[in-house]
Amino acid sequence: MRRAAPAVTALAAALALAGCGAGEGSAGPELSVSAAYMPQPVAADMAAGFLTVTNKGGGPDELTSVSSDIGKVTMHSTTGGAMAERASFEVPAHGRLVFRSGADHLMFEQLKERPRQGRTVTLKLGFAKSGPLTVEMPVRSATYNPSTGH
Template sequence: MSRTTASVAVLAAALVLAGCSDSSDASDSSGSRLSVSGAYIPQPVSADMAAGFLTISNSGGTKDELTSVTSGDGDVTLHETTGGAMEQVSRLPVPAHGQLVFKSGANHLMFDKLKRKPTQGDTVTVELHFAESDPVVVKMPVKSATYIPKTGH
């Protein structure tokens, strides 16, 4: 293999790997700059309900709000946990230069009326809708029921 061919092969491999990220980005004229990372669903015990976790980061100078989440796999609602009590909410803030974190025991996505029980190794696709920014599509891998992310989310 020539040096040129080897260089092209390495560059092509790097470009393919760059596209294999667990984050999704959205930005528009609103001034928000959103990215999503750390998305996952613990394998649920129930056949028709599950929880989902992720982090939405806003590197822009304008706040935004997550207003809904949709999925072809079932209904998804936003839940906030305060003082140990879980409550469904219609929107959650994504602060400018800040994060909206969904983690076990706190804010989370609640999947209901699932069309199939997600099992470890599956992927569930959701679309995040915002008050100002364009929607973001996120592929959420299903992890073991006892999975604990390295980031603490």
């Protein structure tokens, strides 16, 4: 029995350490961005932007800022046809934050230049817990619909 005790203790310690490592990665947010696009704006000084932030982690996060070199960027929610500026949006654990046409979205204002189809706009997304993410947002046609690809 005495010879088995050190081996059992070593095995228990190894399992405890392995468990600690596995829990750390899944407990916090794990963010990625997809489906980013901006319809070519029809106005010279204002545009909208859309994207999806996916959180594969076990902890929530919060989108707290969006910035771009082309102008001021604000976040808006849309409820019952009424639009309101928001300071932040939750990105739930194992969930998504979706900005889409007719719903929650990004507004680009005071544009330094009008984005043209075929170009990209660079965004920096700031979060409460995670590090910032840089996103290249392609400018699509003014009538682009992501469900049809046109």
